[in-house]
Amino acid sequence: MTSTPEKTVAQPVTAPAGDFDADDLSDLGYDQQLHRSLGKFASFAAGFSFVSILTTVFQFFGLGFGFGGPAFFWTWPIVYAGQFLVALCFAEIAARYPISGAIYQWSRRMGGEVIGWFGGWFMMIAQVVTAAAAAIALQVVLPSVWMGFQIVGDDPTLTSTSGASNAVLLGSILLVIVTAINCVGVTWMSRVNSIGVVCELVGVIAVILALFTHAQRGPGVVFDTGVPGQQPGYIWAFIVSGLMAAYVMVGFGSAGELAEETRDPRRVAPRTIRMALTVSAIGGGLMLLGALMAAPTLSEELAIGGLPYVLDSVLGSFWGKVLLCDVAVAIFICTLAIQTACSRLMFSMARDGRLPFSKQLAHVNSRTGTPIAPSILIGVLCIGVLVVNVGNSAIFATLASVCIILIYLAYLAVTGPMLYRRFQGWPHTGGVDAGGRKLFSLGRFGIVVNLLAVLYGALMVVNLAWPRAEVFDPAGDMPILRWAGPIVIAVTVLAGIACFPRGKEHPKPVDPAKS
Template identity: 95%
Template sequence: MTSTPETAVAPPATASAGDLDADDLSEFGYEQQLHRSLGKFASFAAGFSFVSILTTIFQLFGLGFGFGGPAFFWTWPIVYAGQFLVALCFAEIAARYPISGAIYQWSRRLGGEVIGWFGGWFMMIAQIVTAAAAAIALQVVLPAVWTGFQIVGDDPTLTSTSGAANAVLLGSILLVIVTAINCVGVTWMSRVNSIGVICELVGVTAVILALFTHARRGPDVVFDTSVPGQQPGYIWAFIVSGLMAAYVMVGFGSAGELAEETRDPRRVAPRTIRMALTVSAVGGGLMLLGALMAAPTLGEELAIGGLPYVLDSVLGSFWGKVLLCDVAVAIFICTLAIQTACSRLMFSMARDGRLPFSAQLSHVNRRTGTPIAPSILIGVLCIGILLVNVGNSAIFATLASVCIILIYLAYLAVTGPMLYRRFQGWPHRGGVDAGGKKLFSLGRLGIVVNALAVLYGALMVINLAWPRAEVFDPAGEMPILRWAGPICIAVTVLVGIACFPRGKEHPKPVTFPAS
């Protein structure tokens, strides 16, 4: 393998932190092109805003409750526990490979070029679709704040003709704005994102306080297994309801995507990866519990209306609209964070010559220190995906759901090869950062944690891809949609095979055993 600074001797204390980070990066064969300006909070904000619990729980509460009833709450800590195992693995490898395009770089250095390329490919496709899905959520929020936001027609319902068209318009405007911010530079992106994260944290705190101070029942509601929907046995319903948490708790590894723009990434990224997931899990869990305790009813109204129905009954019209404005901010920064992470992944793969038009996609503007072409391309592709909602909202919703499967497959492309390398002695002891401090390590627990992370990821992929009509084709109009998961995976693999750079030697090949 190309040499790594994992066991390097600490450099002289007179060197600046920026020089140390640049020298550290050069050990992997890359020059410092991106501007390194992100601190600890900005790194945390990148992961937290990708998860964006205020956005996702606002959208998906009804999905979990509709299948599992109040006891679906327990799927939240279960999914968090599984994802935290993955986060621990990510934290360990982020300390050793602080390179942009985290999933791609990590998986190729542990599993080889083919696994690495497809890990990056899966993650890139998923992020593009996820960004489009986040942007379209503005239609659920803005027309409810002010009817003037319903520019096309007068029916704001996302599945109606006018609602679908207006959703594409609002989402496209949002994507143009976040693309412009990403083109200006990472400093402005981090400023906007950090302000947005502060607003979202304030909003989450306000929601939790409002729900708990208007509780109608005690916390024992989470043991109620009554099911609003029609499911053959509660265990099956409970498993399906877990999709809600699985959809939400992804993207916490974004701190690794921005490693080349983060100061002291070997220490900062591992910490913020774990923190972004844990803060999201605690805040989201309290929101779920508070909503169940404060809901006017635990019947079909809650399954249909979700969290907005609860908040409207608790806060009333005025404060409810104030909160909707905060949700709109959360949607904005969520879309920004996803596009930023995806652009760095695309840049990293193109820098290695692994994508079509790599020369253009890997170019970094010297003034802004930003890869502009990937940001513009991602924005255009996201708008193109949004247009699907005009023709068929059911297909768009299905695409948004199944793309999460690709994220979990990308995660497995890291944790699977990592487990295999552990049996070969990875990681070697004595790893230090550029300042000579020990790197984050799982130590003797590494194999156990890693094995459980792989098992969890495999089970989650099966659960997400399972052909359920009630999830992928609830209206019963397109039976083929229930197989959307396997079809999506097959199509992504086939297109990936067509795009794979066959016959091109990697400029920085990996050799094994990995260090």
Template identity: 85%
Template sequence: MTSTATTPPPVPPPSSGGGDADDLSEFGYDQQLHRSLGKFASFAAGFSFVSILTTIFQLFGLGFGFGGPAFFWTWPIVYAGQFLVALCFAEIAARYPISGAIYQWSRRMGGEVIGWFGGWFMMIAQIVTASAAAIALQVVLPSVWSGFQVIGDDPTLTSTSGAANAVLLGSVLLVIVTTINCVGISWMSRINNIGVTCELVGVVAVVLALFTHAQRGPDVVFDTGIPGQQPGYIWAFIVSGLMAAYVMVGFGSAGELAEETRNPRRVAPKTIRLALTVSAIGGGLMLLGALMAAPTLDEQLATGGLPYVLDSVLGSFWGKVLLCDVAVAIFICTLAIQTACSRLMFSMARDGRLPFSKTLSHVNERTGTPIAPAILIGVLCIGILLVNVGNSAIFATLASVCIILIYLAYLSVTGPMLYRRFQGWPTDRAAVDAEGKKLFTMGRFGIVVNVLAVAYGTFMVTNLAWPRAEIFDPAGEMPILRWAGPICIAITVLVGIACFPRGKEHPKPVTSPIVDRVDTSR
């Protein structure tokens, strides 16, 4: 393997002459992607990746089933931990506004090996996550109209016909989002913006409906429920926190689209924090409203989850209207994940760090889009969907394990960043963005926040990967799945070692001194 760098690179100041394109050229890259995204589009990329309307709709029962109503408190706890990570991301996004954020950030902080594996983990995780998002259509569309159940009569995701139909619906969705990503970032941005607006309206509507039909007060969040009647509730509480951990990821997507965003040094740091915070507030209100409005707080709520509550509150017609909004959220979630993954793959290929890099790094001049990565990701996602036909338990396990890889990718940034802080990073205290405003920095709180972010990330990786039968093998039919976390991480690392570009010099190595070059004349 190539040796890792010993010092992070300089942070070039934005050029006063050529704007964002000249700013990018300071890192050694040409402006190939079309730079057309504004503030809302940047925010929408992160918000649609988190997609609280989709994920809480799917995972409410998971959290409630393990922790009872008091599982609500895992939501603000996970948000607090992820916000620490978001602050670190915001600070580094202001200094390295380059596509392939996790890969570019981790290699600049930790060197080529750490950077490559950070990008590798994130890329694999995003491909699996896009498949998991696409398959969620099966949970929604057949409930809206029976005609969406094309194969067989049983829409249940774990049934033979339901699994096959899920692959069909998911594949159609992936073909559509792949086509959009091939057409260009402008179309992707317009569609994503409309979808995010619909999702925000849907979230507000759900929250209002739940709170206006409340059957109990907000003190319900102190009720530990059935799990609280057993000894060792803290363990049940920790397990219930996986629900929030599954949801609040992907907020850094604004960094992935930095080369397509106007003034990314200023916009990306803001939208990274905003996407996570808006998701946390909206999701928290949805959880609280559901607990207050639920007809019962028993096994039926754990099994039926949020759909059960909304059906009792809204009735059949408005329930179907909301399901249509959830379908829109699933659509834009899949679109956002694939877009972020294609930019990550493009960024690594542009540096010659992937097989077939020349093809994967090609940008269509007319659309300003890397088409090959989008197509490859779409094909790989459909291939992963097929696993659900063979064994839905394995697919569900893969969807859970991919979140571990995301947290590992995050650690590949925050861990080396902490080391660099002890060396004096960041030193560009006077650096400014394209508007002449100071870059975002945590100042003297940086080390404290960074330490806590690393500690939180380490805890969550351990918690997510812990071999639990109730998470990875609830049916008790495949005990080996309990160890899916460590096994999949090991396999991902081994395949990564096989794909790692050994013996190839990086075209833009990270070997510059720690003292950043800062333009203080402006």
């Protein structure tokens, strides 16, 4: 069956939007099984909470500053510009293929079944590890709020034996909770996520105001290369510091993962994909600038303490703990959003019979309208990844870092074939939605934007995977970890080859040349 996602003839709106959405999905070869109840804000919240700047900037500020000094700030707008090119491509294709399992579905329609399968496989593995990494961040926050959260031992340091064990315990509890929420249904998930996003937005605004009202230096600080800049090869240090922004600004396409549960997804998803990234970039950029302006010192102490060190000096103990509570909420919704996106991706691949135990993973509960088995499996897998931290926290930290490479490879599995299809005339028409309104399109700028997105993605994969001892093995205890990027890519590809459904005809084949 060849997909025909674009409607070239305007149709008057004579039926509820949900009916049109179900008809759209039917045109793409699928029945409406998931409950379609998400609106514009819930769609935006899915992408924003995946990025979760309050969580990630809180975690990675020291990484960027430690390598590039205050001038590392400029890596933020650079990465945003590159990711926005990707977001524009995603927005255009999301308008034409509003299907769960976005990366998988988009890449197979652009590049065929093999590329599509590996695009989905890369994204799924990355999301499992990323969800585990988000969950373990509770250990950095909760014991600082109240030592009663240090249930195992008395040393909350993540690299200590008791800290690592407690991190696994807290992270596992969080994963059980978010798994339960996902099993209850998308309505409850969206309610919890939306409330959490509001709390995070309030927290981000509060942090920005606190930092700017306690500034000790002007915005010109972003031109200071700092101590790293006094060493030979600052450009190299600047490139390494850009890993911070690269780690943060991913996951903005989650609105596409929930397309089958979103009302009017052809119009809503393209808009919320761009908005989730842009709001995150603006908020995160202001947090970075404010932190550099308000920091008590620009010495190595700031590289070690990061944003928590700045906020503690600005807010004091009480308000600092209040903010930590908000960061804990951000970690919670970030984990929830990642697990939700991953469960929809797994469901979409299983529905096409492309995974082991596909029948069970593709089953949708008739009452909740959600695929329960994928949520449970992902929760179990995430807890399994967490356990690695008990044995060696350095390995866990490295896995959490290099899994971002898989996300960028999954993005390339969409933008690369899309560029090739553009040279063949894709999209063949501008397309309209069910109400006769034009779909989002890059028009004559499509090839240029797409080409730049591919070049940016390829450069970022190289940058992220480059074997750097100072990033992946700073203690020098395990030299092999510096090669973690290439190793993880190779292992993921080999595992994918082993799991690839050979000899099984796709039940809903597509012809990329006609998509």
